[in-house]
Amino acid sequence: MISVITGASAGIGEAAAVKLAGQGQQVVLVGRNPAKLAGVADRVKAVSGSLPDILSCDYTSLEDVRKLASELRSRYERIDILVNNAGVMTTARTLTPDGHETMIQVNHLAPFLLTNLLLDRVTGRVITTSSRAARMGRINPADLNRSRRWWSGWLQYGDSKQANALFTVELARRLSGTGVSATCFHPGVIKTEFAPRTFTMWMAKNIPGMGQTAEEGASTLVHLATHPDGAAHPGRYFARSVPESVPRGMTDPDLARALWDASAETVA
Numbered sequence: 353m354i355s356v357i358t359g360a361s362a363g364i365g366e367a368a369a370v371k372l373a374g375q376g377q378q379v380v381l382v383g384r385n386p387a388k389l390a391g392v393a394d395r396v397k398a399v400s401g402s403l404p405d406i407l408s409c410d411y412t413s414l415e416d417v418r419k420l421a422s423e424l425r426s427r428y429e430r431i432d433i434l435v436n437n438a439g440v441m442t443t444a445r446t447l448t449p450d451g452h453e454t455m456i457q458v459n460h461l462a463p464f465l466l467t468n469l470l471l472d473r474v475t476g477r478v479i480t481t482s483s484r485a486a487r488m489g490r491i492n493p494a495d496l497n498r499s500r501r502w503w504s505g506w507l508q509y510g511d512s513k514q515a516n517a518l519f520t521v522e523l524a525r526r527l528s529g530t531g532v533s534a535t536c537f538h539p540g541v542i543k544t545e546f547a548p549r550t551f552t553m554w555m556a557k558n559i560p561g562m563g564q565t566a567e568e569g570a571s572t573l574v575h576l577a578t579h580p581d582g583a584a585h586p587g588r589y590f591a592r593s594v595p596e597s598v599p600r601g602m603t604d605p606d607l608a609r610a611l612w613d614a615s616a617e618t619v620a
């Protein structure tokens with residue numbers, strides 16, 4: 353079983369990679385920092401007995417994403433599970449060299465592009481790390497960068513995570529009948545390197561009982577990768593390893609299609 357995991361250099365992705373490797377899966381670690389990936393590879397070897405492949409890719413470059421897809425295609429005839437987990441939250445508004453707002457590119461456009469470039473090689477499941485922040489998302493397919501609307505870091509992060517949920521809905525529709533499923537999930541409030549210097553993460557790390565460990569954050573991901581639930585609920589958003597009811601903005605099929613079309617045009 354080959355699982356490609358993005359954002360595997362830290363936090364939830366690292367914890368999931370170690371757990372899945374310990375259960376016998378062949379994990380492929382994707383991140384942007386080779387030194388951090390090498391450290392995770394050592395942890396994987398300690399539980400599995402063999403060093404995993406590592407691949408570097410910076411999601412702020414769509415060209416880098418295309419190179420990653422090409423490298424994965426040359427190395428693997430099939431990918432059983434693709435885990436789109438890499439993500440970022442930043443309070444500063446920045447643009448990538450491609451000209452897109454950083455969170456919408458790293459959290460949505462880059463995994464959208466990677467998934468599309470690999471889809472014919474994926475045989476089992478596509479799992480995307482969304483967030484409860486998706487509930488407050490107000491994504492506008494005509495304004496993915498929020499350049500024409502009020503901008504705040506958390507609002508834009510919410511849009512990007514709503515995009516993960518809508519991407520999952522439309523991907524599941526497109527994959528219907530193929531045997532490949534798509535799900536997404538909220539990991540919890542997890543004490544990782546995520547959202548540094550924000551009050552939310554300061555509270556998670558300093559108020560007893562508020563934040564959970566990376567291993568706890570990875571548990572729903574591992575569930576979706578290994579349990580029949582991961583195939584039985586296409587298009588659904590999970591939290592605490594069960595499908596959860598979510599606002600219409602995270603499931604609306606028309607919005608999901610409009611977002612898909614706008615994203616395809618943006619990364620073309």
Ligand SMILES: NC(=O)c1ccc[n+]([C@@H]2O[C@H](COP(=O)([O-])OP(=O)(O)OC[C@H]3O[C@@H](n4cnc5c(N)ncnc54)[C@H](OP(=O)(O)O)[C@@H]3O)[C@@H](O)[C@H]2O)c1
Nearest residue numbers: 359360361362363364410411438439483541542544545546
């Ligand atoms: N922590 C939470 O409370 C929480 C809650 C809800 C959802 N999430 C989601 O969970 C996912 C994993 O986050 P985490 O909590 O594990 O945070 P993390 O420890 O910061 O890990 C994020 C991962 O994404 C990678 N990444 C960030 N920017 C990237 C870029 N430009 N190109 C390629 N990779 C990049 C990071 O690489 P580096 O190691 O090089 O930085 C790291 O591997 C994210 O999608 C996040 O939105 C987290």
